[in-house]
Amino acid sequence: MVLPLVLAITILVLAMLLGLEIITKVPTQLHTPLMSGSNAISGITIIGALLAAGAGGWLGGSFGVLAVTAAMVNVVGGYLVTDRMLRMFKTKR
Amino acid sequence: MSEQIAIYAYVLAAVLFVFALKAMASPKTARRGNLIGAVGMLIAIGVTLLAQRPEMIRDIVHGNWIPTGLTVPAITSTGWVFVIIGIVAGSLIGAFLALTVKMTGMPQMVAMFNGFGGLASGLVVFAVVFRRSAADMATEAGQTLAVTVGVSTLIGWVTFTGSVIAFAKLQGVVFSGKPVTFPLQKIANFLVLLACVGAIVVWGFAPEMRWIIIPLALLASAFGVMFVIPIGGADMPVVISLLNSYSGLAACATGFVLNNPGLIIAGSLVGASGIVLTRLMCHAMNRSLANVLFAAVGSKVADIDTERQKSVKRYTGQDGAMILANADSVIFVPGYGLAVAQAQHILKELADLLESRGTTVKYGIHPVAGRMPGHMNVLLAEADVPYEQLCDLETINPEFENTDAVVTIGANDVINPAARSDRDSPIYGMPILDVDKARTVMIIKRSLSPGFAGIDNDLFYNAKTLMLFGDGKAMLTDLVAAMKEA
Numbered sequence: 366m367v368l369p370l371v372l373a374i375t376i377l378v379l380a381m382l383l384g385l386e387i388i389t390k391v392p393t394q395l396h397t398p399l400m401s402g403s404n405a406i407s408g409i410t411i412i413g414a415l416l417a418a419g420a421g422g423w424l425g426g427s428f429g430v431l432a433v434t435a436a437m438v439n440v441v442g443g444y445l446v447t448d449r450m451l452r453m454f455k456t457k458r
Numbered sequence: 459m460s461e462q463i464a465i466y467a468y469v470l471a472a473v474l475f476v477f478a479l480k481a482m483a484s485p486k487t488a489r490r491g492n493l494i495g496a497v498g499m500l501i502a503i504g505v506t507l508l509a510q511r512p513e514m515i516r517d518i519v520h521g522n523w524i525p526t527g528l529t530v531p532a533i534t535s536t537g538w539v540f541v542i543i544g545i546v547a548g549s550l551i552g553a554f555l556a557l558t559v560k561m562t563g564m565p566q567m568v569a570m571f572n573g574f575g576g577l578a579s580g581l582v583v584f585a586v587v588f589r590r591s592a593a594d595m596a597t598e599a600g601q602t603l604a605v606t607v608g609v610s611t612l613i614g615w616v617t618f619t620g621s622v623i624a625f626a627k628l629q630g631v632v633f634s635g636k637p638v639t640f641p642l643q644k645i646a647n648f649l650v651l652l653a654c655v656g657a658i659v660v661w662g663f664a665p666e667m668r669w670i671i672i673p674l675a676l677l678a679s680a681f682g683v684m685f686v687i688p689i690g691g692a693d694m695p696v697v698i699s700l701l702n703s704y705s706g707l708a709a710c711a712t713g714f715v716l717n718n719p720g721l722i723i724a725g726s727l728v729g730a731s732g733i734v735l736t737r738l739m740c741h742a743m744n745r746s747l748a749n750v751l752f753a754a755v756g757s758k759v760a761d762i763d764t765e766r767q768k769s770v771k772r773y774t775g776q777d778g779a780m781i782l783a784n785a786d787s788v789i790f791v792p793g794y795g796l797a798v799a800q801a802q803h804i805l806k807e808l809a810d811l812l813e814s815r816g817t818t819v820k821y822g823i824h825p826v827a828g829r830m831p832g833h834m835n836v837l838l839a840e841a842d843v844p845y846e847q848l849c850d851l852e853t854i855n856p857e858f859e860n861t862d863a864v865v866t867i868g869a870n871d872v873i874n875p876a877a878r879s880d881r882d883s884p885i886y887g888m889p890i891l892d893v894d895k896a897r898t899v900m901i902i903k904r905s906l907s908p909g910f911a912g913i914d915n916d917l918f919y920n921a922k923t924l925m926l927f928g929d930g931k932a933m934l935t936d937l938v939a940a941m942k943e944a
């Protein structure tokens with residue numbers, strides 16, 4: 366399964382447009398949780414980090430283990446802190 | 459087969475990310491949305507670890523799947539040790555930071571998480587390159603790999619060091635939030651960026667030169683530092699939004715390196731999110747992105763008429779409480795000063811007191827109040843302010859003229875009427891909260907010192923303005939005490 370460059374760029378452009386469309390609808394109240402939540406999504410780079418670390422070897426593996434650690438901080442921290450914030454948004458009792 | 463399952467699983471994860479962001483459209487659904495996003499991430503991680511079957515490795519080695527990606531992504535036994543160490547260490551650090559950070563420290567925290575995302579992308583491509591031999595790289599596929607890795611390195615390391623500086627500035631560790639400028643700064647920045655792009659181009663033509671990634675990463679790191687240091691404290695919302703966008707684009711570029719649509723989609727969504735927020739923040743200050751990035755606003759302070767300042771009358775908490783006690787409607791306008799003074803809880807106490815007397819209470823929040831987009835909303839939500847009372851600029855502005863009293867806490871430039879009337883003012887044209895249209899304006903502020911834009915505010919000298927000088931928390935405490943007596 367080869368993903369040709371042209372197709373990859375098409376995906377990029379369409380996903381960008383989708384992103385612009387969705388994010389424009391987020392109210393200003395939620396912009397901080399939006400940032401930390403989307404930031405956690407950017408931790409998807411963990412996939413590459415896992416492959417890099419998993420392949421072993423001292424040089425690649427060392428970069429890999431650092432990458433997994435950094436990406437995991439991003440993912441776990443990002444989702445937890447977003448949840449902490451969103452839990453606080455309460456309606457009038 | 460398993461590689462196809464893996465690809466579909468990544469696409470499923472990307473779909474869940476889309477739903478997660480869509481759910482952010484309302485505070486009612488946002489929390490569930492965040493959970494959906496986390497599930498998507500769990501699927502992506504799980505599939506990556508489980509899908510490393512022998513047939514898949516064979517395909518990859520034979521170049522059937524990823525022509526430009528990792529050559530040997532099979533998880534070896536030492537590999538599992540690396541993976542587990544990384545997952546455990548990262549999870550513990552991330553959870554500790556997320557659960558202990560104070561809401562007032564949220565801008566720094568988000569900056570730091572952004573940085574980790576960029577760092578991860580920057581490190582992944584290092585592993586990709588050094589896993590390959592020079593001979594492996596000297597092919598057509600190697601050329602594509604060199605360029606995509608180059609772009610990923612550039613964005614990843616800029617995001618990392620830029621975020622570290624943003625974190626340090628927000629935390630007050632360095633530069634105390636002030637812009638740092640030096641002669642020929644813009645030219646120096648431009649040259650460094652040009653050198654980065656040049657290195658990527660050279661590498662594209664000579665992909666066997668794997669070592670280029672090292673100077674490239676160093677140059678990109680230098681650029682990350684250089685582009686953030688001239689930006690002043692109140693422009694931080696723009697920088698954080700921009701870095702948020704970069705962290706997404708870094709993941710997206712890594713997706714090109716690994717030929718993984720899941721990374722490309724997820725990265726683009728985050729990139730788009732950061733772009734939207736960056737534009738909103740620039741618009742809220744009526745400035746272009748270029749102006750925010752290069753003008754080093756906040757380094758100059760205009761001449762202010764000190765004679766005029768001496769004429770300002772000082773009021774006390776008692777005076778303020780009297781006005782509030784007789785008001786039917788009150789709007790609070792919080793600024794960064796509220797966060798600094800950690801005064802959100804006492805503000806809520808004052809609001810509760812007013813509501814118990816039948817006063818209508820609302821909060822008017824400027825888009826760039828605080829140090830990141832939505833900063834004030836999070837602080838007030840922490841103090842249990844119901845989100846229906848948190849109004850944005852467009853909603854609240856028509857209401858000021860029918861409001862008895864406005865109380866601003868630590869806000870300055872965002873309520874300066876000069877933005878509407880004075881064509882020569884540096885903030886002319888910036889959308890402001892029209893607090894001067896309310897019947898009485900109470901301004902809680904430490905002193906008459908100018909705000910970030912370095913200009914005086916006519917509103918301080920207006921006959922209907924009460925200046926309450928003091929720390930936000932202390933003054934609100936005085937107001938609450940005086941209200942209880944009244």
